[in-house]
Amino acid sequence: MNVHSGKLEKFQNHFSRYPILSHTWGEEEDEIHFGDIQKEHLLKTGPGRIKFDGCCRQAKADGFDYVWIDTCCIEKSHHTDYSEAITSMFSWYQTAGRCYAYLADVPDKATSTFDNDFRRSRWHTRGWTLQELLAPQDLIFYSKSWTKLGEKVSMTSMIEEATGIPAQFLDGFRDASVAQRMSWAARRVTTRGEDMAYCLYGIFNVSFPIMYGEGASAAFSRLQEAILQRTPDASILAWGLDLQHEDLLPEPPSTNRYGHILATSPQNFVDCGTVVPWESDLSGQRLDVNSGYYHLQLPLHTTKAGHTFGLLKCYSRSQQRGCIGIPLCKVEQGLETDEFMRPRGSKAVQLFDIDSSHEASNLRIRDLSLSEDIQRFDRRYGYSIEVPASSKLTVFDVYPKDRWDTSKKLGTTGVDFQRDAVQLSWIRLRHNEEQSPDFVVMLELEISSSQAQLKCHLMVASRSMDLDTIAVEIPALPSLSRFTGRERASNGWCNLTVNQTTKRQGGYAIYEISLTELERRQVDFVDITSEIELATWNRRLQSLFEEDLQIGPKANTVARSVLEKQAHIKYKATHLSSMKKELERLPLEVAESKKVLKSLTHQEQRLQEKKSGILQSISTLSERLPMGVGVNRLMQWHNSVAQSLSRTLPAQDADIESIPDEKTRLFMRAIAIGHLGAMEYLSGQLDDATKASTSPAALSTAIKSSNIEALIWLLERGFDVNSQDSDGLTPLGRAAPGGLISVCLLLIQRREDIGLDIDLEGSDGRSPLVLAVINDHVEVVGLLLDGKASISNMDSGADLHALTLAARYGRVEIARLLLDANAALDAEDENGETALTMAASKGHDGVLQLLIDRKANIEATSRNGSTPLTVAAHEGHVRISRLLLNHGANTNARDDDDSTPLHLAARKGHHHVVKLLLDNDADIEAKDRWGFSALAAAAYESFEQTGRLLLERKAYIESSTNDGRTPLIWTAVNGHDHMAQLLVDKGADLGAREVGGRNALEHCLYNEDLATTRVLLGRRLPIDRQDMCFDRAMNIAIAKSFSEVVRLLLREGHGKFTNDETVGFLKYAKEFATDIEDDKAEAMDEIIAMLEDAITPRERVRRYQLHRPSIWEETVQTPPDSVNFLERKNIPYSERQAHTEQSFDIPISEYSERGRTWSPDAPQQSQTSNDHNGKHDDPRWKRKAARYKKSSMNSEQRSRGYPSLQSLQGQHGDAYPPGHYNRDRGPDTLAVDGEKKRQRSSFETPREPNKYPRTC
Incomplete structure (x- = not known):
């Protein structure tokens, strides 16, 4: 078609480059056809015109002068042209310059559902579009608005997901096996059945005459025969492949019936997407058709169970090994013949560990699709019947009549390989008594592995029921075994039993059926008329169930829509009064909603009338059942109905499935899916007590599944609407938090009739209004307020009113509704x-x-x-x-x-x-009440x-709380070093004290907070030493073995501590060192060394001369300015430290005696001692000796022996050991008997001869 003139032009051999359209046909009258173009009758509108105009417009935009569209470029009325078009279609798409794939049901790519819409497009399901996908080299997809969606080469993954065609075959598929290509068409359909074969011409590169009317199966058979003429690919026979049970060989059907060797449709190849030929053997397996038979060569494999499989030269790639076998069996068992059949319904399987080198056998497989006399295969067995003369019985009727020769009283039947798996024949015997029922004999000829077996069954039937009806109804009964195996029966006038014998007559087997009278009346026999009536009512009931299932969801949807529209109208009407700005819009919306409501209401009425008729039929069913069959039989019938419902009604959640009683469980299942018919039937099987006990669960199940019709049914039958379910919720309490507007409106509308308590709380103490507020369901809150729900009810779990709850959860609209309803x-x-x-x-x-x-x-x-x-x-x-x-x-x-x-x-x-x-x-x-300012609170x-x-x-940085603590003290108390740094940087007073006398530094030391201590001592500040009280801090640091703090204090107090004070600190440290834990000994040794280093050189020499006279007598005197002579002599530091300790330590005996006199009120002891005994003054030996000495003291002595950290706590911590600063008396003074006396320490250290050379 010329895109510029809009006219058709015909080309023979040479034609211009053209694009081609791929699409799915719509309604015939909507498409633009060949005749419409010829007559220039292009006034059509609708989908066909949109498709036509878009294609022409796109072709022009792409620079093409011509375009090919199948709807208008094929003259379908001309058979020759039409056949040529179908045959050439694949090549036309293959040689096209571009292919436009128009997807009429896919929106633009920008939509959020594009991926799903593309995969579900109808274009992927049509038979003709398969070749239109595979043939073109340049394929572009367009949306329904002719927006470009993408190209085939860029959308391969999505196309693979949509079609099941592997991506590697989208650019070229000639390497794919026949079975694989067939599998691509397995899920596609065509409008005309034969087209499913014709649309695959190009896929397999074959052609054959087109004959519409031959049927889809015949056309597909011709396609496969044409394929077999071109390729030896054996995968064409692998149809019906079953890969689900790879380790189990499927059992052949119990009755071997003739089946086709070829598939009947592409659907048979649905699981063959991975079937490929053997790569090691490309010769294949050719199959020919001749004289009504398929001739092929196949290796045969027989299993231990006697099942025969023909081995194909192909396998499923998903299994990676083995070969595919097709089931075969001989037409005549036990005969040496090459005639086989593939049983109907059999499955091809993947066989493993099979020797595929079997010698191939020549096989003949009959083609039953050919026209021939099949009766020869049906008439292989016969039967005759003998009736005792005394029984007054005659053969009244037989079925089927063509199997009965009345002149010879001989019936014929046999194996029907074409139709039935089991042959049934019927004989009717009638008594001469007019009121008596008839006898019916059912002959069942069953074929198992081509072996025949006849079974006879005797039953009675009403004279009014035709034998044809009996023959049709009996096989359709749900449990045929209940009517078989009975060989005796009684009609009230005659008692019979049936027997059979077998004899051969020519090539036929003849079964002789003989009837014998019995004297005793039979009780356990089958009345086939009653059974058929029960089966009829069962089918009627099932039909009503199915009809109810079809109507139920629609009726439920309509009912829910009616209630939702009613609720919407109520909400909008309420909203209308409070929102004047929407005054012009809302009435129109209300009017439109009323219009829709009227239509829905009318529809609901019609559905309700139909549904009421169904329920009425079910409810009166028990009154119309035949009573003559007995109570036990009726109970069996009801149980069979329950079993049928058990299969029909889907299983629900664990609560329902845990119900022990089957009928109650089925009743709850029916409620869950809104199956009113089943509910009506099953409710008649439940007693009142069971209904009452299931009331809460039944209502809850209907509400959770939003089944309005089921809920109405329950309410109309008196189920308790104020009961609580297993979750402690009432029906309204269940619907309100879920926002089920339709359920809430239904319950509120019927509250007077059903006795609904609108404010009834659940087990958690929450009313429906409270639950709706918490879950932000505005319209539900509006319905409850219209229904006069109490606003003052409180949530018992949180003791909150509805308005307070709305404020808690931020529900603005709900709060407005509550305030409009006069909430306090x-x-x-x-x-x-x-x-x-x-x-x-x-x-x-x-x-x-x-x-x-x-x-x-x-x-x-x-x-x-x-x-x-x-x-x-x-x-x-x-x-x-x-x-x-x-x-x-x-x-x-x-x-x-x-x-x-x-x-x-x-x-x-x-x-x-x-x-x-x-x-x-x-x-x-x-x-505040504790004296905290904002700054103190932040510091805290x-x-x-x-x-x-x-x-x-x-803010005032020294603002103190009621206990006198400043912000800085609070940071020290709580260990906040960063906050302390801020306050110190801003000039906070480090010496400020709380009511108890401690300052910030002391708190840090007592709390062992070294980080904050570093902050407080990390800067040299002009602070009054008495306010800072470095000496007290030094005592605490020594007592806690904080060597780092001692170092900081010595640095901060440099020039402020006197030598006597430092000596006192040293003495105090050495006293603590004797009884200190081992893990702190190293730190204490470091403290002693630092204090010794802090003593001035003059004081060190003086103390050395005072306390070491024996050494001075034996050695050369060292001048005062040569105190570092040891260092000049290159004596190691460890020896210098030992020498220093020997020079200034107090003897152990005096140490212990003086330790007991450290109290201002205690009498002073002798200041000297000669109890040296020549012991070495090693600190470790001193600590061991001190512990031994202390262990030998009594409790009173120990209590007075050593100063503790607690002795430092009192008024300003004033319980100082000797030699330390006293605020009232000055340094190094003690109050003894009310007088001030200078205390002088005596240091006498045992001499160790020849420790150092005399030159010292």
């Missing part, structure tokens, strides 16, 4: 909190603004005196705090603890809120950023 604006919960306070606490500014607009008390206080601003500041909500301040909230409001909003914000570290409050004139120095919790902000706003 300032109602308090048990904690005294109002809705405004709750909104401020949770940070919901929308609800807060609504409450403020409704004039809520902005200064309302809770039980602890907190205002909304106090709560917002505590939680750190900046927007809420700003909103409250803008509406005049008191910035300095105090709660019961005298805390202001600024206190609480600082205590929580909300510096943004702190800044906002300071900007609104908050009192920065306000204190170590919020550094908040503290810096307060200090920048000139």
Whole structure:
């Protein structure tokens, strides 16, 4: 077709480059046909015109002058042209310059559902589009609006998912096996059955005459025969492949019936997508057709069970090994023949560990699709019947009649390989008594592995029932075994039994059936008329069930839509009164909803009338059942119905499936899917007690599945609407939190009739209104308020009103509805909190603004005196705090603890809120009941950023709490070193003391907080030594073995500690060293060394001369300025340290005696001692000796022996050991008997001869 002129032009051999359209046909009248173009009748509109115009427009845009469209370029009325077009179609698509694939059911690519829409497109399901996908080299997909979706080469993964064709075959498929190509067409369909074969011409490169009317199966058989003429690929016989049970060989059918060797449709290849020929043998297996037989050569393999398989030269690639076998069996068992058949319904399988080198056998397989006399295969067996003359019985009827020769009283039957698996024949015998029922003999000829076996069954039937009806109905009964195996029967006038014998007559087997009279009346026999009536009613019931299942979902949807529209109208009508801005729009919406509601209501009425008729039929069923069959038989029939429903009704959740009683469980299943017919039937099988006990679960199940019709059915039959289910929820309590508007409206509309308590709480103490508020279902809340639900009901779990709950969860629209319904604006919960306070606490500014607009008390206080601003500041909500301040909230409001909003914000570290409050004139120095200012609170919790902000706003840095602790002391108490650094940097007083006398440094030492201690001692500051009390800190540091702190104190106190003070510290350290734990011994040794190094050289020489006279007598005197002579002599440091210890340590005996006199009130002991005994003064030996000495003291001595850390705690920690600073008396003084006396320590160390050379 010329895209410029819109006319058709015909080409013979040479034609211009053209694009081609691939699409799916719509309605015949919508498409633009060949005649429409010829007549220039292009007035059609609709999908066909959109497709036509879009294709022409795209061809022009791509620079083409011509385009080929099958709807208008093929003259279908001309058979020759039409056949040529179908035969050439594949090549036309293959040689086209471009192919436009128009997907009329796929939206643009930008939509969120594009991937699913593309995969589900109808284009992927049509037979003709398979070749249109594979043939073109340049294929582009377009959406229904002719927007480009993508090219085939870029969408291979999506195409593979949509079609099942592996990506490697989309560019070229000639390497794919026949079975693989067939599998691609297995799930595709065509409008005309024969086209399923014709559309595969190009896929297999074959052609054969087109004959519409021959049937899809015949056309597909001709396609396969044409393929067999071109390729030796044996995979064409691998159809019906079963790979699910790779280790189990499928049993051949119990009755071998003739089947086709070739597949009947592409659907037979659905599981053959991975079947490929052997790579090692490309010769294949050719199959010929001749004289009504298929001739082929196949190796045969017979299993141990006697099953025969023909081995094909192909395998399933998913299995990686073996070969595929097709089941075969001989037509005549036991005969040496080459005639085989493939049993109908048999499956090809993958065989493993099979010797594939079997010698091939020549096989003949009959082609039963050819026209021939098949009767020869059906008439192989006969039967005759003998009736006793005394029984007054005659053969009245037989079925089928063509199997009965009345003149010879001989019937013929046999193996029908074409149709039936089991042959049934019927004989009717009638008594001469007019009122008597008839006898019926059923002859069942069963074939197993081509071996025949006849079974005879005797039963009675009403005269009014035709034998034809009996013959049709009996095989259709659900359990045929119940009517078979009976060989005796009685009709009230005659008692019979049936027997059979077998004899051969020519080539036929003749079964002789003889009837014999019995004297005793039979009780256990089959009345086939009653059984058929029960089966008929069963089918009728099942039909009603199915009809109900079809109508049920639609009726349920319509009913739910009606209720939802009613609820929508109610909500909009309520909304209409409070929203004047939507006044013009809402009436139109309400009117439209009413119009839709009217239509839905009419539809619902019609469906309800039909459904009522179904339910009425089911409810009266028990009255119309035949009663003559007995109670036990009726119970069996009801049980069979229940079993049928058990298969029909899908299993539900664990709660339903755990119900022990089967009928109750089925009843709950029926409720879950809204199967009213099953509910009506099963409810008649349940007693009243069972119904009452299942009432809560039944209603809950109907509500959870939103089955309105099921819920209405339950309510109309009196199920308790105020009961609680296993979760403790009432029906309304179940629907409200789930937002089930239709269920809520239904229950509220019928509350008077069903006795609904709209405010009834569940086991958790929550009413339906409370649950709807919590779960933010606005329309449900509106329905409950219209139904006069109580607004004052509280959530027992949280003691909150509905309005407070709405404020808690930020439900603005629900809060508005509650306020419109006159909810108490300032109602308090048990904690005294109002809705405004709750909104401020949770940070919901929308609800807060609504409450403020409704004039809520902005200064309302809770039980602890907190205002909304106090709560917002505590939680750190900046927007809420700003909103409250803008509406005049008191910035300095105090709660019961005298805390202001600024206190609480600082205590929580909300510096943004702190800044906002300071900007609104908050009192920065306000204190709470414990004396905390905002800065002290921030320091207490170590919020550094908040503290810096307060200090920048000139907060008083020395503000103290009621116990005298400044912010710096609080940082020391709690170990906040970073906050301490900030305060020290801002000039905080390190010497400030609390009421108990401690300062920040002492707290750090008592708490063993070295990090904060480093901060306090890390800077040299001009601090008064008495205020700082370095000596007391030194005592604590020595007692706790903090060598690092001693080093810092010595550095900070340099020039302030006197030599006598340092000597006192040294003495105190050595006293502690004797009884210190081993893990602290190293630190204590380091402290002693540092203190010794801190003593001035002159004092060291003086002490050395005073306490070592024996050494001075034996050695050369060292001048005072040569105190470092040991260092000049290059004596190692360890020996110098030992020498120093020997020079200044107190003897052990004196050490112990003096240790017991360290008290201001104790009498002083002798200052000297000669108890040296020549012992070496090694510190480790001294510690062991001291522990031994201490262990030998009594408890009184030990209690007075050594100073402890507790002895340093008192008024200013004043219980100082000797030689340390005393605030009242000065250094190195003790009060003895009320007098001041200078205390002089005597250091006498046992001499160790020849320790050092005399030159020292």
